[in-house]
Each structure stands twice: as C-alpha cells, then as structure tokens.
Amino acid sequence: MSVLALVNPIAxxxxxxxxxxxxxxxxxxxxxxxxxxxxDRYAGQVLGASWAFLAPMLTMTVYxxxxxxxxxxxxxxxxxxAAFTAYALSGLAPWLTMSDVLSRSVVTVVSNGNLVKQxxxxxxxxxxxxxxxxxxxxxxxxxxAVVAAAVSGVMDWERLAIYLPAALLSFMFFVxxxxxxxxxxxxxLRDLKDIINFILGIGLFLNPIIYPxxxxxxxxxxxxxxxxxxxxxxxxxxxxxxxVDPPNQAWxxxxxxxxxxxxxxxRAFRFLKPAFGNxx
Amino acid sequence: MSDLAIQVTGLTKVFKVWKRPxxxxxxxxxxxxxxxxxxxxxxVSFDMPKGAVLGVLGRNGAGKSTLLRLVAGTLxxxxxxxxxxxxxxxxxxLGTGFHPDYTGRENVVLGGLCLGLTKKEIARRFDEIVDxxxxxxxxxxxxxxxxxxxxxxxxxxxxxxxxxxxxxxxEALSVGDARFSLKSFDRIQNFxxxxxxxxxVSHDINMVNTFCDQAIMLERGELLGAGxxxxxxxxxxxxxxxxxxxxxWTPAASEEADDDSTATVSPDAEVVAGARDxxxxxxxxxxxxxxxxxxxxPFAGAHDVPAARAPELDVADGxxxxxxxxxxxxxxxPVTRLQNLTNYDFVVELTSPVDVENxxxxxxxxxxxxxxxxSSDTVQQRQPVLPKLAAGEHAKVFxxxxxxxxxxxxxxxxxxxxxxGLKHHELNDCLQLSxxxxxxxxxxxxxxxxxxxxxxxxxxxxx
Numbered sequence: 001m002s003v004l005a006l007v008n009p010i011a012x013x014x015x016x017x018x019x020x021x022x023x024x025x026x027x028x029x030x031x032x033x034x035x036x037x038x039x040d041r042y043a044g045q046v047l048g049a050s051w052a053f054l055a056p057m058l059t060m061t062v063y064x065x066x067x068x069x070x071x072x073x074x075x076x077x078x079x080x081x082a083a084f085t086a087y088a089l090s091g092l093a094p095w096l097t098m099s100d101v102l103s104r105s106v107v108t109v110v111s112n113g114n115l116v117k118q119x120x121x122x123x124x125x126x127x128x129x130x131x132x133x134x135x136x137x138x139x140x141x142x143x144x145a146v147v148a149a150a151v152s153g154v155m156d157w158e159r160l161a162i163y164l165p166a167a168l169l170s171f172m173f174f175v176x177x178x179x180x181x182x183x184x185x186x187x188x189l190r191d192l193k194d195i196i197n198f199i200l201g202i203g204l205f206l207n208p209i210i211y212p213x214x215x216x217x218x219x220x221x222x223x224x225x226x227x228x229x230x231x232x233x234x235x236x237x238x239x240x241x242x243x244v245d246p247p248n249q250a251w252x253x254x255x256x257x258x259x260x261x262x263x264x265x266x267r268a269f270r271f272l273k274p275a276f277g278n279x280x
Numbered sequence: 281m282s283d284l285a286i287q288v289t290g291l292t293k294v295f296k297v298w299k300r301p302x303x304x305x306x307x308x309x310x311x312x313x314x315x316x317x318x319x320x321x322x323x324v325s326f327d328m329p330k331g332a333v334l335g336v337l338g339r340n341g342a343g344k345s346t347l348l349r350l351v352a353g354t355l356x357x358x359x360x361x362x363x364x365x366x367x368x369x370x371x372x373x374l375g376t377g378f379h380p381d382y383t384g385r386e387n388v389v390l391g392g393l394c395l396g397l398t399k400k401e402i403a404r405r406f407d408e409i410v411d412x413x414x415x416x417x418x419x420x421x422x423x424x425x426x427x428x429x430x431x432x433x434x435x436x437x438x439x440x441x442x443x444x445x446x447x448x449x450x451e452a453l454s455v456g457d458a459r460f461s462l463k464s465f466d467r468i469q470n471f472x473x474x475x476x477x478x479x480x481v482s483h484d485i486n487m488v489n490t491f492c493d494q495a496i497m498l499e500r501g502e503l504l505g506a507g508x509x510x511x512x513x514x515x516x517x518x519x520x521x522x523x524x525x526x527x528x529w530t531p532a533a534s535e536e537a538d539d540d541s542t543a544t545v546s547p548d549a550e551v552v553a554g555a556r557d558x559x560x561x562x563x564x565x566x567x568x569x570x571x572x573x574x575x576x577x578p579f580a581g582a583h584d585v586p587a588a589r590a591p592e593l594d595v596a597d598g599x600x601x602x603x604x605x606x607x608x609x610x611x612x613x614p615v616t617r618l619q620n621l622t623n624y625d626f627v628v629e630l631t632s633p634v635d636v637e638n639x640x641x642x643x644x645x646x647x648x649x650x651x652x653x654x655s656s657d658t659v660q661q662r663q664p665v666l667p668k669l670a671a672g673e674h675a676k677v678f679x680x681x682x683x684x685x686x687x688x689x690x691x692x693x694x695x696x697x698x699x700x701g702l703k704h705h706e707l708n709d710c711l712q713l714s715x716x717x718x719x720x721x722x723x724x725x726x727x728x729x730x731x732x733x734x735x736x737x738x739x740x741x742x743x
Contacts, residue, residue, distance in 0.1 A: 026393075028393050028397075028398050028399040029393040029394065032389065032390055032393050032399075033390075033393075036379070036390065040379075115394060116354065117349065117354055117355075120352055120353060120354065120368050120369070120370060120395070120396070121354075121394055121395075122396075185305075188302065188304050188305045189302050189305050190300075190302065191302065274356040275304075275356060277349065277354050277355035277356060278295065278296070278304075278355070278356065279298075279304060
C-alpha cells in the first residue's frame with residue numbers, strides 16, 4: 001500500500017459501509033457471539049453471566065472508595081473528594097474499556113481459529129463482538145462517573161447532554177478501529193498481547209486519566225497536546241466534570257483521530273484477512 | 281458455468297512455512313526471505329457439475345483438506361482459479377463453531393448462525409435438525425457429554441440444514457454408525473436430486489463408492505486421476521497397497537518403495553513431486569473394465585508397504601525363491617481389489633540358483649486381525665508338486681480359486697517348500713487384498729458360503 005492508497009477516500013469511507021453492513025447482515029451472529037463472549041469468561045461459575053456486570057461494578061466501587069477516602073485528591077482549586085472521584089472515574093471508564101478491548105481483540109481471531117479455518121465464516125464479526133462485549137464496563141463506569149459528578153455538584157446536565165454522546169460516539173469508532181488493527185496484527189505477531197499489556201501498564205501513568213493534567217511535569221503536559229489518547233480523556237473529563245483547562249483542540253483531535261483509526265483498522269484487517277488461514 | 285457448481289483450474293497452493301508467525305511480518309517489512317516453501321497442491325483442475333457428488337480420495341497429507349479449504353475460501357490460493365457457483369456450507373471438522381460447555385440446543389443456534397442462517401431460519405428448522413440427529417433427549421445436555429458419533433450427527437444435521445448449493449464434507453461422516461450413514465446417504469441423495477453439488481472427502485474407499493458417482497484422487501498435491509468413483513477407488517487402493525504396475529509383490533518394488541521413502545525426508549521432495557506430470561484423466565463414461573482403467577493411472581510416487589508386512593517374519597531357508605507374487609483376474613489383469621464369488625489366480629514366479637526337486641507351493645490368508653482363514657499347499661491339497669526346477673530357471677505357478685472371502689481386507693503369505701513341509705521361502709503378509717462391498721452377507725462375516733435357501737411348505741424339515 002502506497003501512501004496515496006492510505007488516504008484514498010473511497011477505501012476509507014468504504015470502511016464505514018463495511019462495518020455497518022457486517023453488523024446488519026450478521027446481526028444475529030453478532031448478538032449471539034457477544035453474549036457468548038460475555039458468558040464464556042464466567043462459564044461454569046455460580047453467578048454466571050451476572051459477573052459480566054458485577055465485575056466492573058466491583059472495580060468501580062473499589063476506585064470510588066480509593067479516590068474518595070484514601071487519596072482524597074485535589075482537582076485544581078476545588079477541594080472536593082466527590083468531584084475528584086467523578087474525574088477519576090470519567091477517565092477510568094474509557095481506559096478500562098479500551099484495555100479490555102485491546103487485550104481481548106488481540107487474541108480473538110487466534111482463539112476462534114477453528115471458525116476462521118474450517119467454515120465459511122464472516123471473520124469481521126469477531127472484533128465487533130469483542131467491542132460489544134466490553135460495553136458493560138463502559139456503561140457502568142460512565143454511569144458511576146455521572147452519579148459521582150451529580151453528587152459532588154460539578155454536574156452541568158446541558159453540557160453532559162451535548163458532549164458525552166459526542167465523546168462516546170468517537171470512542172466507539174476509536175475502540176472499533178483498535179480492535180480491527182490489533183486482532184489482525186495479533187494473528188501474525190503473537191507477542192502483541194504482551195506488548196499491549198506493557199503499553200497499558202505505563203499508559204495509565206502517561207495520560208491524564210486519574211490525575212489532572214496541571215499536576216504533571218512540563219514535558220508530559222506538552223505531550224498531552226499531541227497525544228490523541230490524552231485528548232480522549234480531556235473529552236470525557238470535560239463532558240462529565242467540566243472545565244479543568246477547557247481543551248478546545250481535543251474536540252477536533254480526538255474525533256478525527258478516532259475515525260482515522262477506525263477506517264485504517266478496518267482496512268488493515270481486510271488486507272490481512274486472506275492470509276489468516278496461512279498461519280492459524 | 282451455469283451448469284457447473286465448482287470449476288477449478290490450475291489450482292496451486294504453496295505454503296510458505298515460517299518458523300515463527302512473526303518471521304512472516306519481518307519478511308514483509310524487510311523483504312528478506314525467511315521462509316521455506318511447501319507445495320501442498322499443484323496445478324489441480326476439475327469441473328464439478330450441479331447435482332454431482334464428487335469424492336476426493338487421497339492419503340494423509342495428499343492435499344485433500346487444502347483443496348477443500350481453497351474451494352471453501354478459507355485459505356488463500358497461490359495460483360489458479362476457483363469458480364464457485366452458489367452458497368457453500370462446509371463441514372471441515374467435527375463440531376466446528378460448537379462450544380463444548382454449551383448445550384446441544386445452544387450449539388444448534390450458534391452453529392447455524394456461524395454457517396450464515398438467521399435466528400428465524402434456525403427456529404424454523406430446529407425441530408427438523410433435532411429429529412434428524414435423533415438427539416431430542418440429549419439436546420439440553422452440554423455438547424461435551426456427547427459421544428463422537430452424536431457430535432457428528434448434530435454437526436451434520438446443522439450443516440445440511442443450511443440448505444447450501446454446495447456442501448463440503450470432510451471425513452465428518454466416518455464416525456457415525458451404519459444407520460446414521462444410511463440416513464446421511466438419503467439426505468445426500470436428496471440434495472443431489474435438487475441439483476446441489478457435494479464435495480466429499482475421505483480416505484475410505486467404501487464411503488466414496490457408496491456416496492459418490494465421480495471421484496478424483498490426490499497424491500502429494502497432484503491430481504493423479506479422475507473418473508467414476510469405482511475406477512478411482514480401485515486406482516486409489518492400488519496406490520495404497522499395490523506395488524507399481526506389477527500390482528503384486530516383487531523385491532524390486534519394495535526396494536523402490538524404500539528409496540522413495542528416504543527421498544521424502546529431503547526438503548526438495550515436494551518440489552520434485554510437483555515437477556512430475558502424471559495426471560491422467562480417465563474418460564468418465566468409458567466402459568473399459570475397472571482393472572484395466574485402473575492400470576492406466578501411472579504411479580510414479582512411493583508405494584506403501586502393506587501395514588501388516590513384517591519382513592523379519594519371512595523365511596528364507598532354502599534355495600528356491602519367490603520372485604514375484606500377484607493375483608490376476610480372469611482376463612489376466614493383476615488386481616488387489618477382488619469381487620466376492622469371482623474366480624482369480626494366484627501367480628507365483630519362482631527361481632532357484634541350484635537345481636531343486638519336488639517344490640511345493642502354498643498360501644496363507646489372514647484376516648485383518650491376523651486370524652488365519654486359510655492355509656494350504658500343494659501337498660495338503662494332494663495336488664502335484666513341481667517335480668524339478670533347474671538352476672537359473674524361472675517357473676510360474678498359477679493357483680486358481682473362487683473368492684469366497686466376505687468383504688474386507690486380507691493379507692496373503694505365499695510360500696515355497698519341499699514335499700516334506702520344510703520351507704524354502706516365505707513372504708509374510710506380502711500382499712494385501714480387499715474384497716469389495718457385497719450385500720450378500722452381513723458386515724462381520726469373513727466368508728460367503730454361497731448358501732442356497734429353499735423353502736418347502738408345511739414341513740418343519742428342509743428336504
């Protein structure tokens with residue numbers, strides 16, 4: 001693929017069509033496989049599929065307790081533990097969801113190798129079901145963040161109604177593209193799952209997720225401007241908690257970056273898909 | 281194209297073998313070669329009309345599954361064309377898309393979705409699937425508790441319920457019991473009647489004979505022959521157990537086999553095999569006798585020594601030696617697949633470096649589990665022995681027999697000895713014969729006694 005092919009608008013917008021078509025045509029399969037992805041993890045356990053919701057709820061509860069009572073962090077000038085909790089949760093919800101999507105999609109094609117190899121199966125469904133299966137984490141995390149923001153009194157419902165859907169929509173494109181990228185490269189580069197774990201390990205600290213950007217050293221603050229992932233957190237923080245350095249540029253960088261990741265991710269997947277059979 | 285379901289032209293698949301999957305990425309990025317090549321299919325062409333059941337025969341590693349995956353589109357081809365006309369469903373492996381922890385019911389739904397059905401279609405066909413698989417009482421049990429036969433039944437029922445235009449079946453039926461095979465057979469016939477095409481892969485000749493009209497045979501990725509299932513089945517049998525054109529046992533052939541088997545170890549073996557041009561297409565409507573057409577197919581590759589052959593059990597105590605050994609049918613053609621209740625000759629060729637007198641010839645026939653079914657020689661049968669074999673002289677001994685062996689696989693041991701019973705030379709289980717399926721006797725029978733039934737009314741005694 002030459003550089004020109006990368007920016008080919010027909011191919012890039014074809015990605016939107018491609019994913020939409022896959023989701024519609026195989027909607028039964030997508031929903032069944034999403035359910036399976038959710039329940040497979042907890043198959044044979046007493047509480048079964050309830051864990052799919054219970055696990056992120058427990059995680060969020062732990063974070064709420066930690067940030068409200070242990071860290072009691074300060075958010076700019078506001079010394080309000082509840083506001084800080086809302087801030088941390090609104091960063092953690094997309095972060096944990098993204099981690100979940102990355103670590104699951106990197107193995108999804110390989111672990112469904114028999115489907116890919118043995119039957120005429122729409123492989124494009126696999127990254128989609130991974131993303132859908134991670135939505136409970138996102139939903140519960142965002143709900144917890146919104147509740148915390150409402151409790152702390154920093155909530156502006158009008159702002160939330162406009163910016164949260166925008167952030168969530170961009171986020172869906174972003175993780176969808178990531179899932180397509182990672183699931184197709186993961187077939188050939190099996191180390192990718194460990195690389196991803198490493199990146200996720202340091203990513204939590206290199207991005208303004210649980211700390212306000214103003215508290216970071218200057219070099220890191222500079223990197224936030226150019227780091228699209230940091231801009232994603234700016235968007236979520238702004239939508240739910242509001243103005244800690246209102247990041248105007250974030251609302252351009254993050255959505256554009258998400259759509260680009262989505263398009264290129266889909267195209268990379270389609271480009272590599274015919275070769276899956278050779279290494280599975 | 282409109283009446284063809286599948287058209288395969290010059291299909292070639294070369295697997296690039298990387299030591300690690302990441303080497304593939306490294307090669308793409310650096311352009312430096314990091315793989316070895318393995319030619320799994322080379323230049324395979326065949327047409328498959330709608331309403332045909334085509335058998336694909338071949339030994340393990342012959343390229344059968346590669347061919348199926350290329351036709352099904354789950355594998356990328358290296359060269360050639362595959363034209364597929366219609367919706368494909370493939371049963372390439374038992375229980376694909378089935379999760380062991382889920383119940384049969386859940387798996388039917390998920391399996392159907394994986395094969396491209398919608399939820400509504402599955403709901404509509406659910407009862408039919410369950411009835412066909414005869415698993416109604418087990419349908420809410422986890423899939424892992426099923427026996428392999430039950431798994432096969434459910435898999436087959438789901439895959440065929442998709443009602444594809446082209447159905448690909450890879451060995452999946454071989455684990456079902458006879459009754460289910462029969463049911464599957466009916467369903468396949470029904471498919472055929474409706475103009476659907478079925479690609480059936482097996483290494484079981486009897487299955488292919490039962491299910492297919494036409495067959496192709498693959499060996500080391502090459503199309504060795506195509507024709508009616510029966511003709512190709514015979515040829516395949518000879519590929520497995522025959523020894524070259526001789527279709528009998530000769531020391532030379534078995535040495536050749538040894539040579540070839542060492543050649544396979546060398547890395548270039550596949551490439552060498554690929555360079556040979558041995559494809560012969562037998563006219564599908566030819567009326568030539570089977571044995572004759574079978575011989576047309578050239579065998580340039582290695583030949584398996586029969587599995588039961590144990591040369592260390594051979595006896596070589598006397599001067600007289602067996603040079604070759606075969607079975608011929610009434611037209612004089614060497615065969616290894618026999619018909620039940622038909623006449624054949626054993627042909628033994630003898631020689632000796634010194635003069636020997638009173639040479640007796642005999643055979644032992646063993647069943648597949650080593651049971652001795654028949655063992656006799658000229659002395660036991662009170663028939664004349666060969667009075668004298670001069671030094672360097674070759675003699676051929678013909679022993680005619682009527683084949684009363686029931687369908688199955690048998691091993692023949694020829695021996696030459698003296699009139700007093702001491703053996704000169706014996707070749708243990710050197711020839712494998714198989715007797716074709718014959719409805720006259722039940723499956724477990726070893727012989728067919730040609731029983732004639734007569735009924736006399738009103739009498740309890742047969743008279």
